[in-house]
Amino acid sequence: MSHFYERKAYRYPLYAFIALSVMFAACLFYFQWILGIVSLLLLGFVLYYVIQSQRSLYAELEQYISNLSYRVKKVGEEALMQMPIGIMLINDDYEVEWANQFLVSCFKKQTLVGYSLYDLADSLAAFVKQGQTNEEIINIHGKQFKVVIRREEKLLYFFDVTEQVDLQKRYEAERLVLAIIFLDNYDEITQGMDDPAKSQMNSHVTSILNQWANDYGMFLKRTSSDRFIAVLNEHILEQLEKSKFSILDEVREQTMKYNVQLTLSIGIGTGVSSLPELGALAQSGLDLALGRGGDQVAIKQGNGKVKFYGGKTNPMEKRTRVRARVISHALRELIIESDKVLIMGHKYPDMDALGAAIGILKVAQSNQKEGFIVIDTAKTDAGAQRLIEELKKHSELWSRCIKPEQGLELVTEDTLLIIVDTHRPSLVIEERLLYRTDHIVVIDHHRRGEEFIDAPILVYMEPYASSTSELVTELLEYQPKRVKLTMLEATALLAGIVVDTKSFTLRTGSRTFDAASYLRAQGADTVLVQKLLKESITNYVKRAKMIEHASIDSRGIAIAKGDPNETYDQVLIAQTADTLLTLSGVVASFVISKRADETIGISARSLGDINVQVIMERLGGGGHLTNAATQLSDITVEEAEQKLRAAIDDYLEGGKPS
Numbered sequence: 001m002s003h004f005y006e007r008k009a010y011r012y013p014l015y016a017f018i019a020l021s022v023m024f025a026a027c028l029f030y031f032q033w034i035l036g037i038v039s040l041l042l043l044g045f046v047l048y049y050v051i052q053s054q055r056s057l058y059a060e061l062e063q064y065i066s067n068l069s070y071r072v073k074k075v076g077e078e079a080l081m082q083m084p085i086g087i088m089l090i091n092d093d094y095e096v097e098w099a100n101q102f103l104v105s106c107f108k109k110q111t112l113v114g115y116s117l118y119d120l121a122d123s124l125a126a127f128v129k130q131g132q133t134n135e136e137i138i139n140i141h142g143k144q145f146k147v148v149i150r151r152e153e154k155l156l157y158f159f160d161v162t163e164q165v166d167l168q169k170r171y172e173a174e175r176l177v178l179a180i181i182f183l184d185n186y187d188e189i190t191q192g193m194d195d196p197a198k199s200q201m202n203s204h205v206t207s208i209l210n211q212w213a214n215d216y217g218m219f220l221k222r223t224s225s226d227r228f229i230a231v232l233n234e235h236i237l238e239q240l241e242k243s244k245f246s247i248l249d250e251v252r253e254q255t256m257k258y259n260v261q262l263t264l265s266i267g268i269g270t271g272v273s274s275l276p277e278l279g280a281l282a283q284s285g286l287d288l289a290l291g292r293g294g295d296q297v298a299i300k301q302g303n304g305k306v307k308f309y310g311g312k313t314n315p316m317e318k319r320t321r322v323r324a325r326v327i328s329h330a331l332r333e334l335i336i337e338s339d340k341v342l343i344m345g346h347k348y349p350d351m352d353a354l355g356a357a358i359g360i361l362k363v364a365q366s367n368q369k370e371g372f373i374v375i376d377t378a379k380t381d382a383g384a385q386r387l388i389e390e391l392k393k394h395s396e397l398w399s400r401c402i403k404p405e406q407g408l409e410l411v412t413e414d415t416l417l418i419i420v421d422t423h424r425p426s427l428v429i430e431e432r433l434l435y436r437t438d439h440i441v442v443i444d445h446h447r448r449g450e451e452f453i454d455a456p457i458l459v460y461m462e463p464y465a466s467s468t469s470e471l472v473t474e475l476l477e478y479q480p481k482r483v484k485l486t487m488l489e490a491t492a493l494l495a496g497i498v499v500d501t502k503s504f505t506l507r508t509g510s511r512t513f514d515a516a517s518y519l520r521a522q523g524a525d526t527v528l529v530q531k532l533l534k535e536s537i538t539n540y541v542k543r544a545k546m547i548e549h550a551s552i553d554s555r556g557i558a559i560a561k562g563d564p565n566e567t568y569d570q571v572l573i574a575q576t577a578d579t580l581l582t583l584s585g586v587v588a589s590f591v592i593s594k595r596a597d598e599t600i601g602i603s604a605r606s607l608g609d610i611n612v613q614v615i616m617e618r619l620g621g622g623g624h625l626t627n628a629a630t631q632l633s634d635i636t637v638e639e640a641e642q643k644l645r646a647a648i649d650d651y652l653e654g655g656k657p658s
Contacts, residue, residue, distance in 0.1 A: 086158025271302035291448030293463035328478035338416035355496030359472035404430035469496030490524035562593025
């Protein structure tokens, strides 16, 4: 080819030379005809040579082009038929019109022509039909193919990426995972033990954990008396998840031989390659597990998702009040440093939220700081509404209650915002207040969920507590005694405890009775508490109707539904669930009904064998192991029931992971 271009390069100068030669010969012929004849003969010879050279050149060029076309055609045919890339043409009915031999061999058939994509692979048909993406990894007879589609031409390319996918899986399986293991109540349990018993129990627990680590191929190191560090990978983590972290049950059962019940909390960080970030995720997971009451595993991934396992037991009550005293003193310092205190509970506050808010208001006043309770009086439950009516009779206390709009006007950068009875920003009465100040305190008795108020400066969360009112009562006991609780303030706190414990029958520990005793000594009126908790005959009849139409399955799960055309108060829904739980054979109860805010409310109760908190979390709610709830938007009662039943089945069939 280069020879051809070389000739072509010389062709135009040659023509110019011939033209000049002809002119020169003509001149010679004019002056000397003999020389002219000789020059013409020479010129003819040259012309003959040029013509022959042109013909030879054209013949060579045609031969070259012919050979090149043949080779290109042959290579194209071989590439189309023999290259390890699958090619398929389909029609509008998703039937194969043509496929190359490589693709035919991949499907292990004689031919693919006439086959429907549904006959070849359901995933392939779904990919072509959905039209959302133009490429996808599809499994074909044990091999992974990256399928690329050109929809206008109805053309599909198949690239074998089996090795790449296997390599990716291997990389993911070997990625580093870090776990922090904490013995929840180690200090509490070992306080009363003599040295031999303590040493024996330590050795036994360490032996159990070491055996567990060896069985799964982990590296385990004890870093303190109540803390271990474990290094593993994604493959081992997958095996642990399949076992539902049975180590939690094993440690709890084995330590019962010593007449104690030691539980574990495990925080696991995964999904990132940075070691500092992995450690931070593991610690955050542990904090989350402890905030939910312990005896569980929290797996925190790099993308922010969290998975829970365990949490089958109620949190153990702490006998020591050291933490309460420390929190009380820290809260006092924060109040003194602030310009004012704003207190806010959750939306549609109940007696516990309102009682706790009144208690914190008294804490602020005892430290000579101005305090206000943010509340929307139009959005409270019936019990809280009756308490509000009592507050209106006491002008000094009622003047401390303000609307959310007033709170937004009063808040400054130096204002201390105290959130009670919730830790989820989406559930507070006025979420905008959270972004007006950096000084936020959270006091709550619910198990911690994934959603949490961002960067509070003080957190007091104790899932073992019966109510937030109980926690606030203990904080009050360690505050300066400048201001004594009034009868109504003490009664409000006691009412909060009574409501959340169902009159001291559920989640009641010795510290609950201590708090109630303190409030009674401060002048709490038990008769007024009963008046605040009274219900109307209308609500009583509504509850009876829901119970009448409840269904109880063979697993002891009771589900009741309200009339889709009626709205029900959240307290009534909760009371119905409580009543269902008292029926023979019922181990867990769920009540579904329409609320005044156009959402569907679900209240859940259990005796402890079923963790209703986990079930409600799967529906966007939360709560305690035996007491939880959720609200669903843009859904009917029937649709909510279907979602609830699916969540219950998933929980029971999935080995009760949380």
